[in-house]
Amino acid sequence: MEKAQVQYLLEQFRRKALSDAEWKELLALVQQPENEELHEIISQLMAETAAGEDMPSSLGDKTSLLHKILMVDKTLPVKNQSLKRTVNLRRLYWAAAAILIILFCGNYIYSLFKLPTSKIKTSSPAMVVIKPGKQGALLTLGNGSIVNLDSVSNGVVAVQQGKKIVMDHGQLVYDHNASSQDEMAYNMISTPNGRQFSLILPDGSKVWLDAASSIRYPTAFTSKERIVEITGQAYFEIIENSQLPFIVEIRPAGKVSVLGTAFNINAYSSTIRTSLVNGKVKVSDAENASVILTPGEQAMMQAGGRPFVVKADINGVTAWRRGMFNFENTNLPDLLNDVARWYDIEVVFAGDVLPIKFGGQVSRETSLPELLEILKLYGVRYQLSGRKLTILPAL
Incomplete structure (x- = not known):
């Protein structure tokens, strides 16, 4: 490839004047992992363009944005309709950053990989600021009253049967000193889209809820079993008590039966995934057919089907607990389901879904515009109107 052609494409890109064919050509160039000739040409252009000029702060912002998703030590399989290939993210990151250097060192301030405006005809609705999710939940007490926990300060939140429910630095804590004489009552914590929350149950066990999830539990464990019920996704650290088994329905x-252990349950879809971090659990279906998990294993189960065991990616499964999205080996619909729950948006597909597999982990503190800009690198086209994200057909 000639240097002049690369320079021409970059100039057209800067001017927002790329034709459909030129846009596809430029996108294909930055996704060529082993094109040493291309790297050499871009390096020469970088040297010629940036010589003697200061790098504007905008460049640092953009390359930092790229780094959030393009995990440089990962590889990303990209499936095309006619071929299958692997894109090395280190090379993709380098090529994209190189283009940014060429553009920004010339003091041109343009959006990263923005499609020409002639390609998509849309209205210009008022910009809605969509922030990442945060800590918060709704507490439903035994009498049916609801407490919004989003902005509750430290202190007593409620009192039931003489037992205090306390907010302690963003975590709800129940009185551990329950007796068998305590009257039975049930509470429920639910997290809407854009919220996550943690609590300490009456037995001292800890639970973390992801967005769009819930847990129903007694305010005192006074029977022969500690039984809770969940929807969505939850991570548990259970206090060991061999005389009082812990059961998650x-x-x-x-259900999942445990003694003392740490595990994650993902029940967002019809396939329930229970992943064991440490300890030992038994996963049973509605007919009591069961499997036993050891650390690093995952039980998969559907309603009406028997559970079976596969190897678990514990680092990926528990990424949300560390404030990260896990996009490793994730397709576009599943990725956007996570995005929709966390940013509290609606996602609509206006055409065929691109057969892309993503990789890496991304901070949940990343803003939605940053996340969407990066998806453009993979050929994802979209229109954001208010809180509705429409994924457009591929070019």
């Missing part, structure tokens, strides 16, 4: 699919 996921209706209608089945």
